[in-house]
Amino acid sequence: MPDREPAGWPWLRERLIRLRQSTLPGAVPEPAPAAVLRTAVVTDSAAALPAGWVRDFTANGLLTVIPMPVMVGAEIYGEGEDDIADTIALALASGTPVQTSRPSPGQFEQAYLAALQHGFEAVVSVHISGDLSGTADSARLAAARVGIPVEVLDSRTVGMAQGMGVQSAVVAAADGRNAAEVRAFAEKRLAGTKVYFYVPSLEQLRRGGRIGATASLWGTMFSIKLILAVDDGKIIPLEKVRSAAKAIARLEEIVAADAAGRPAGQARLAVHHFGNHAEAEQLAARLAEALPGCPAAQISALPAVLAAHAGLGVLAVIVGESSTPASPAAPSPDRSA
Numbered sequence: 001m002p003d004r005e006p007a008g009w010p011w012l013r014e015r016l017i018r019l020r021q022s023t024l025p026g027a028v029p030e031p032a033p034a035a036v037l038r039t040a041v042v043t044d045s046a047a048a049l050p051a052g053w054v055r056d057f058t059a060n061g062l063l064t065v066i067p068m069p070v071m072v073g074a075e076i077y078g079e080g081e082d083d084i085a086d087t088i089a090l091a092l093a094s095g096t097p098v099q100t101s102r103p104s105p106g107q108f109e110q111a112y113l114a115a116l117q118h119g120f121e122a123v124v125s126v127h128i129s130g131d132l133s134g135t136a137d138s139a140r141l142a143a144a145r146v147g148i149p150v151e152v153l154d155s156r157t158v159g160m161a162q163g164m165g166v167q168s169a170v171v172a173a174a175d176g177r178n179a180a181e182v183r184a185f186a187e188k189r190l191a192g193t194k195v196y197f198y199v200p201s202l203e204q205l206r207r208g209g210r211i212g213a214t215a216s217l218w219g220t221m222f223s224i225k226l227i228l229a230v231d232d233g234k235i236i237p238l239e240k241v242r243s244a245a246k247a248i249a250r251l252e253e254i255v256a257a258d259a260a261g262r263p264a265g266q267a268r269l270a271v272h273h274f275g276n277h278a279e280a281e282q283l284a285a286r287l288a289e290a291l292p293g294c295p296a297a298q299i300s301a302l303p304a305v306l307a308a309h310a311g312l313g314v315l316a317v318i319v320g321e322s323s324t325p326a327s328p329a330a331p332s333p334d335r336s337a
Contacts, residue, residue, distance in 0.1 A: 037062060039122050039173040039182045040115035044068050044103060044135050045079035045303045046128035047155075047163040048272065061118035063170050064111045068128075068135065068305040071099045077304065084304045089275050089312060098308045102134040108142035116148040122179035123150045126166050126186055129233035130154045133305075151183045156233035159306060160270035160298065160318045161193035189320065192262075195230035196238065196254055197272075197316035198247045202226065205235065205309055227251055248315060252283065255317045256290040262321055269297035272316040274307040283315055 042064045043049070049065065057063040067079035072091045077084045091098050108125070115123050125143070127136040136154045143150035155162040165186040172185035199205065225247040229238045238254070241247040259267040269287060273280035277299075284297040297317070302310060310316070 040120040041169045042125040043166045048159045049163045066103045070304045105138045105141040108139045112146040124182045126153045131233040164320045165190035193320040200313040258319045266321040267294045268322040270318040271297045272302045274302045275312040
């Protein structure tokens with residue numbers, strides 16, 4: 001069964017489809033759109049954006065996703081390669097070293113120059129937490145070398161928590177907002193997201209330096225299962241539980257309490273997995289039952305760069321907030337989906 005992707009915003013999809021069609025040979029010119037696109041958005045593949053969503057918004061240069069490299073043994077892979085998930089899974093199971101790296105400044109430089117060539121006035125570049133990767137540093141190095149203003153934003157998070165901030169940035173950019181406004185939209189959305197997750201083994205996180213030795217010791221020597229969270233850009237232990245079943249049940253409780261405490265109708269969920277799609281579906285179903293007023297969670301496999309550190313069997317839940325985009329004729333202060 002394919003992973004579940006959220007429905008796109010009808011207003012935004014329709015606008016971008018019209019913009020693309022108007023540039024086709026023989027197309028009948030349409031009236032100018034209500035907003036002129038001024039700001040491009042760049043991110044990295046750690047944002048875990050749904051593939052279909054990305055395809056909708058990259059055609060006219062509005063959005064660019066930079067793939068993050070994963071090294072399996074001596075081979076280097078990029079996000080999006082057909083066999084990368086299976087390759088990582090086999091490597092983890094066999095003990096083959098799996099490492100990740102940040103994209104090069106040159107990749108960002110190319111993306112920023114492409115935005116300039118598309119006619120954008122500025123770029124907002126939203127990236128994985130600087131405490132988990134040097135990606136934002138690469139982006140800053142590239143920003144200093146190009147002739148277009150670039151706002152580099154360290155999201156202080158990861159996965160679809162980062163992705164939600166990117167989505168809000170894209171909505172604001174499609175509405176003709178300037179770079180400062182686009183950045184503010186992203187920051188507002190990012191501030192309202194939380195990441196909670198459980199991994200059967202802490203070994204990959206320990207090897208990658210993403211979790212401290214003390215937390216790893218609890219999991220290896222004392223057979224304690226940890227529920228983890230991302231807090232201000234860092235991975236932290238949240239609670240200790242005695243078994244995997246209890247850890248997952250407690251994860252559900254934490255997520256349900258967080259979502260229930262959000263403003264009415266605003267909570268949005270995303271569930272990530274790696275090698276355990278059926279388990280993710282079951283988790284999402286139980287959350288839907290516990291939160292009848294919340295839309296069904298988006299379900300997706302972790303991007304390769306995150307799967308390499310989390311390992312097989314991870315279950316992660318992102319809790320964020322959303323609002324419905326208004327008509328482009330009557331802009332609202334927040335159009336996050």
